[in-house]
Amino acid sequence: MIDHLQLIKDCKKGKPAAQKELYQLFAPQMLGVCFRYTKSVEDAEDVLQEGFVRIFKFLDQYKGEGELGAWIRRIMVNTALNYLKRSRKYQQDLVFDTTELIVVTTENPEIRLQAKELAELIRQLPTGYQTIFNLYAVEGYSHTEIGQLLGISDSTSRSQYMRARQLLSTWLTNSAGNKNKTYASK
């Protein structure tokens, strides 16, 4: 933490070496985050680039309260959400169905996949589901917060999440016997 503070201090002064060090420290983890929100590595790297530009731009606003990694992660998630909304490729896929979902099962399949396989599986979800699933299950946002972030109601967020979860459960159950199976969301 102390090292981070010194690093941030140097970054705020605009020292390129410190900026690169901060980037190298967090870039792999953040690319993992970006990867889950997008459909390709290229897109994930675009988000990573945009996110780090914003991090360095707004670094003055980080007062050292809270963990630096969490602060950076939030910026990266916000950047990813904006990227999805801005990109034509994702816009049409980012439609949230507002009809309520009647949950018929709360089945929890066993997860036997590695992290990358799991991330790949999440990326197979439709963009709307994928986004809400990531925000709720991985980032830990509440449905109210997700509603505020995406401009949808709490119930829509909850409903979308349950659909995503159900779909993912099915795929995970199927994948238990065949890890190499490719899941198509279309």
Next chain:
Amino acid sequence: MQANDFENEIKSQLDEFTLVPKEEVWELVAARIAKEKKRRGLTFWFFTFSFVAIGFITWGIVEYNGKKEMIDFSPALSIINDPNPNAIASLVHSDNNIDQPLEKLPEETEINAGKKTQSIKKEKIAGETRNNKSHHNNQGRNSFLIKAYNKQNQIKALAIHEKISNAAKIVETQRKHEVVQKSGFLNLKQQNTITNEPKDSSSNVNPVSKEALKKQLLSNANSKNKSAQAKTSKNGWKAGITAFAGISNNQPGINLGGKKADRYSAQVNTTGGLSSTNQKVDYAGAFSFGVGLFITKRLTDKINFSIGGDYHFYQAISKVGSKYNGILNAIGPTSLNQSIVTEYYSFGNSNRFSNKYHLVEMPIQLSFGLYKQKKIPVTITTSLIPGYLFGSSALYANANSNAYYVEKEQFRQFQLSAAAGLMFTIKNKFRSRLSFGPVFQYNLTNMTKGYLQSDQHLLFGGIKTNFILK
């Protein structure tokens, strides 16, 4: 596995998930940081250079206009002060044109030497009288010549004067010689004294005449320069400083019959499913001030034009709820931007927040004299004021996040205002002018960007003081 175990398992697995980005990503990030830094640097230097340039131009204009009308008498004065009389003599002989006025001096040639029966004493007195008369004539001519002085002929005029003096001296001396020879009463000593007179080069220049000329020249120089300064002060550029203070506020636009936008912070619907909700913000007036420099020029008897640069600080008070420190996930006003918020306020009325706006303005003003003849002249002023918003701590009301936070992206940088006012002018003995009076300024352009559907216009009312330098 319990219901939350699924999420926990997913989270624990994906938290450790990392990917190594390509090297080019950092290069692109570094390039964009450098570009941003350069842009900020350019903005800083642009404004610094602009202020310095305006300052130099102002100074230059004022100096040039002041000097343009001045007559430089220093060469003539330096010749007068030169102890070597040859300095003048060389000028006299070097210019043939200078001889012409000498030939046209009948007074000097009319010296009458025909009173042969008078004593030497009487002759001496008569000679002195004539000499004085000749001097008097010379001074009259000098005043005429000095009136005609300008940069080109002032030295010539001075030389003419000196030649006139010398000519008078020579004629007078010749006349004395004639008298002495005819009277036969002059002893050797007296003769030598008289004979030697013209040979004494220092006596060629009459000291009384020289001092008189110097005084007259200086007097003329001063009066010329004073009149030039007066002319400059009337019609040339003059520099001044301005300061103003009063109350500013953030007002919705004036409804001129068209569709009037509410002063709301609004979310725009997008394909991403953002809802459209509004949150009204009410502002109250607060202290505002500004300082600046300007240059002014008289266009006609009644109209003055001025242009300058001001720093203007605006303030408006709004009511907010509780303050929070922490990270807020605030999606910006459109899907095109986002806000990284570490400090924000909830909606409510429990606290007051001061929204500050910092602008650099360039007022272009016309002043119309109303009661010019009165002891305290009154002018009415109208201005168009382009401005640049270079800083603000104003809050943005994000209805989706139910929060107020500082959002610089909400504003347009370039603004246009209009101002009107009355100015009462007091002249003082130092010829500088102090004007003061009420002024009213309104921001014609909407402060906020179009897609926000928010109508915000800064308003200022207060007292303005202008001090026009001598």
